Amino acid sequence: MKQMWSSDTPIYIQLYHQVIQRILDGHIQEGEALPSVRNVAAEYQLNPVTISKAYQMLQDEVVVEKQRGKGLFVKQGVQTILLTRERETFVKNEWPKITRKIESLQLSVEELLSAYKERK
Structure with missing residues (x-):
């Protein structure tokens, strides 16, 4: 799937908002793992650092939590x-x-x- 990005907002912020919206829409459930940085980078043909920045914002806001050796998971109640x-x-x-x-x-x-x- 080819994603169209807006030129007036950094891509990592757009990606962050997409994840938030997918959680709100129920496409990503509480307790569910986010796709790996590598998978998202390959799917959207983006630099993995861009994905990592978006994921870090989600961690900073306690939307997701890192489970050692497993990845990032959407927090319950978020x-x-x-x-x-x-x-x-x-x-x-x-x-x-x-x-x-x-x-x-x-x-x-x-x-x-x-x-x-x-x-x-």
Whole structure:
């Protein structure tokens, strides 16, 4: 699978966010091992140092823990913690921009709900 990377954010940060999102989406389960640095580097054709930097960020935030001789594993209970954090970040950073756009387009709650329902 070929990954498209954004040029305005370092790849290791994009990879970090991808892992966080995969945990939130349930594609990576609590207690599950992350793929090895070598496997990810080969799959995405990236320098292993890039992968290691992303994985180190996950360790620094205690999202994953290293098990000696086995690799990195997603910590139990981390999905709830990440969900809370991501919700707070969304409400603080993204929601104000979205509400300004809604107001500028003079969209009603009914129109937004209707569009949401059609999308499902």
